Amino acid sequence: MKVKENIIIFTTDMYQGGVAESTRKLCKLLSNTYQVILIIYDHKSITKDIDKNVRVIQLNAPLSVGFENSKFSKRLVKLVRYPLTLYVLFSLIFLRFKYQPKACYSMTYVPNIINIISGRLFKLQRTIVSERQDPIKDLGYSGILSKTVRYFYPKADVIHANSLGLVDSIKEFYKIEKNIFRIDNFFFEDELKMFSKEKVTLKGSSKFNIVTAGRLSPQKGHWHLIECMKFLKDSNVALHILGDGELKNELTALVNKLDLTSNVYFYGNVPNPHPYVEQSNMFIFPSIWESFGNSLVEAMFLSKPVASTSCVSGPKEIIDQGRYGLDLGLLSPYGEVMPESTYSDLANKIINIITDDGLVRFYSEMALRRSIDYGAMDAKKKLLKMFEGEL
Numbered sequence: 001m002k003v004k005e006n007i008i009i010f011t012t013d014m015y016q017g018g019v020a021e022s023t024r025k026l027c028k029l030l031s032n033t034y035q036v037i038l039i040i041y042d043h044k045s046i047t048k049d050i051d052k053n054v055r056v057i058q059l060n061a062p063l064s065v066g067f068e069n070s071k072f073s074k075r076l077v078k079l080v081r082y083p084l085t086l087y088v089l090f091s092l093i094f095l096r097f098k099y100q101p102k103a104c105y106s107m108t109y110v111p112n113i114i115n116i117i118s119g120r121l122f123k124l125q126r127t128i129v130s131e132r133q134d135p136i137k138d139l140g141y142s143g144i145l146s147k148t149v150r151y152f153y154p155k156a157d158v159i160h161a162n163s164l165g166l167v168d169s170i171k172e173f174y175k176i177e178k179n180i181f182r183i184d185n186f187f188f189e190d191e192l193k194m195f196s197k198e199k200v201t202l203k204g205s206s207k208f209n210i211v212t213a214g215r216l217s218p219q220k221g222h223w224h225l226i227e228c229m230k231f232l233k234d235s236n237v238a239l240h241i242l243g244d245g246e247l248k249n250e251l252t253a254l255v256n257k258l259d260l261t262s263n264v265y266f267y268g269n270v271p272n273p274h275p276y277v278e279q280s281n282m283f284i285f286p287s288i289w290e291s292f293g294n295s296l297v298e299a300m301f302l303s304k305p306v307a308s309t310s311c312v313s314g315p316k317e318i319i320d321q322g323r324y325g326l327d328l329g330l331l332s333p334y335g336e337v338m339p340e341s342t343y344s345d346l347a348n349k350i351i352n353i354i355t356d357d358g359l360v361r362f363y364s365e366m367a368l369r370r371s372i373d374y375g376a377m378d379a380k381k382k383l384l385k386m387f388e389g390e391l
Contacts, residue, residue, distance in 0.1 A: 004035040006101040007387060010092060010111050015044035016269055017215060018294050019107055019132055022185055024048040026105075029186070029380050034387070037099055041088045041111065047271065057095065061088050085110065092118045101125055103387050105160075108132055109139075109149055116152045126389060129153060130160040134313050135173045137289035138219075150174055158386060162292045165313025181386045185292045186379035187301065187371075196274040196302055203265040206238035208354045211280040213273045213295045214287065216245030218334035221286035221309065223251060224343070229260050231347035237354070239264045240280065242273045278302055281354045288333050290314035300324070301371035305353055305363035324370040325363060326353060 007030065011023045027036050031053040038050065043060040050056060061084040092114055096104060103126035106115035112129035119127030131153075133139075139146040153159060153174045161167045161182045170180055202209050214220040222241060229239050241251075241264065248266070255264045270276065273295065277283055283299035285308040292314040299306055300318075307326035310316040319325040326349055332338045353359045 004033070006037055006099045007034045008037045008039055008096065008099065008101045008104040010039045010041075010104060010106040010115055012040070012108055012111060013042040013044045014038075014040055014046040014048040014050065015042070016047060018292075020048050021294060022132075023107065024050060025186065025188065025376070026383075027051050027054045028188070029376055030383065030387075033384065034102070037095070037101065039092065039095060059088055059091050061085075085114065089114050089117060093121060096122050096125060103128055105387070106130065109145060112156070113148060113152050116156050119156070126157045126387070128158045128160055128386065129156045130162070131166060131170055131291065132162070133291050134166060134169045134289050134311075136169050160386065163313045164317055165311070166291045169313060181382075183379055183382045183386065184374055185294055185297070186374050186376045187294070187298055188376050189301065192274060192298055192301055195272050196278040198272055198275040200275045200279065202238070202240055202276065202279050203267075204238045204262065206263070207236040208282075208351075209238050209240060209280045210282045210284055210350070210354070211240045211242065211273075211277050211299075212284045212286060213242040213277070214285075215243050216241075216247040216251060218247065219288055219290075220245075221288045221331050221334075222247070223254060223334075224286050224331045224338070224346075225284060226251060226254050226258065226260065226264055227338070227343045228347045228350070229263050230258055231344050232351060233260060233263045235351050235355075237263065237351065240267065240276060241265065242267050242270050242276060244268045274298065274302065277304060280304060281360070282307065282350065284328075284350075285309065285315055286328065286331060287311055287315065288331060293318055296325075297371055297374045300367035303364045303368045305360055306367055307350060307353075318370065320370070324366045326350070 009027060014020045027038055028051045030036050031051045036054045038054050038056045040058045041061050043062045096118055104115055105128040106112045107130045115127055115129055154176050159170055159180050161170055161180055162185050167180055167182050171177060212225060216222060225239055255261060277299045283304045283306045285293055285296040287309055290311045296306060296308055296315060296318055307328055308315040308319050309328045309331055319327060321327055328346060
C-alpha cells in the first residue's frame with residue numbers, strides 16, 4: 001500500500017465563517033490523496049466536522065480579534081497577539097520540520113505571512129497562500145498589515161485566488177503577474193442535499209420568506225436589506241438573517257426603529273444554514289465586497305431564486321451580471337447613505353420575482369444550472385495540480 005505524502009493546511013480557526021467552512025471542505029477533498037495535517041492557531045472551539053482521516057493540531061493562541069465579544073477581550077487579544085505570533089511561527093517551523101510536507105497551504109493574512117516566513121527554511125516544500133478577500137477593498141494601501149502582506153506575498157511559491165476578479169486584484173495590489181493559480185470555491189452535492197433535509201422552522205408566519213446568511217459586519221451589507229424591508233412590510237414578506245457579528249446591536253436597533261420586528265428575524269450563528277434556505281422563497285447576498293460567495297452558490301444548488309450584489313470578484317461572476325440571478329448592482333459601503341428610491345426599486349424587483357410563479361421557475365432553473373459549475377470533482381483536479389506544482 002502506497003504511503004500518502006503529507007501536506008499541511010494552516011488556518012486561523014475551525015469555529016465559524018466562510019474560511020472555516022472552506023477549510024473543512026478542502027481537508028475532506030484532499031484527504032483521500034494526501035495525509036492532511038490541519039494546523040489551527042486560534043483557541044476557539046472546533047465546531048466544524050473535520051474528516052476523520054485528517055490529523056488536527058491546535059496551537060491555542062488567541063489571535064483572532066473578530067471572534068471576541070467584549071471590549072476587554074478584544075483589547076487583551078490585541079495586546080498578546082504579537083508575541084503569540086512568534087510562538088505560532090516557531091511552532092509551524094517545528095511542524096514543517098517534523099512532518100516534511102510536500103506543501104504548506106495557508107489561508108488569510110496572518111497565517112499566510114507566517115507560512116511564507118517559515119517556508120524560507122524549507123525550499124523543497126511548496127509554500128501556497130490563499131487570498132480570501134479582495135485586498136484592495138479589505139486592506140487598502142495604508143497600514144502596517146497592508147504593507148506587510150505586499151512585501152511577503154510575492155515571495156510565496158503560489159498565490160491561490162478563488163475567483164477571476166480576485167486574480168486581477170492580486171495582480172494590481174501585489175504588483176505580480178506570475179504564480180497566481182485560480183480555483184473557485186466548491187461544494188459537495190450529496191452533502192448539501194443531505195444537510196438541506198434537516199427539520200427547522202422559520203420564524204413568523206409570512207407567505208414569502210427571504211433568507212440571507214453571513215457575518216454581521218460592514219462587509220456584508222445587511223442594513224441595505226433591512227432598509228428594503230420598509231417597502232415590503234405590507235406585502236407579507238419576511239427577512240431571515242443567519243449569522244452574528246459586531247453589527248448585531250446596530251442592525252437590531254435599525255429593525256426596531258423602522259418597526260420591522262414582525263418582518264425581520266435574527267437567528268445568530270446556526271450550525272447548518274441549508275434547511276433554512278431550503279424553506280425560503282429566495283436567497284439574497286448583499287455583500288459590499290467578496291472574493292467568492294459560498295452561501296450564494298449553495299443556495300443556487302438548492303434551486304432557489306437568488307439576488308446578489310455584483311461585487312467585482314465572486315458574485316458578479318457567479319450570477320453572470322444577472323443571467324443566473326437578480327443583479328442588485330453595487331451597494332454603498334458602510335456609513336454612506338443611499339437614496340430611498342434605490343431601496344424602493346430593489347424592493348419592487350424582489351417582490352416581482354417571488355410573487356410570479358413563472359419568474360420563480362425561471363430563476364430556480366437558471367440558479368441550479370449555474371451551481372453545477374462549482375462541484376467538487378472539477379476543483380479537485382485543479383487543486384492536485386497546484387499541490388503537485390503542475391502550473
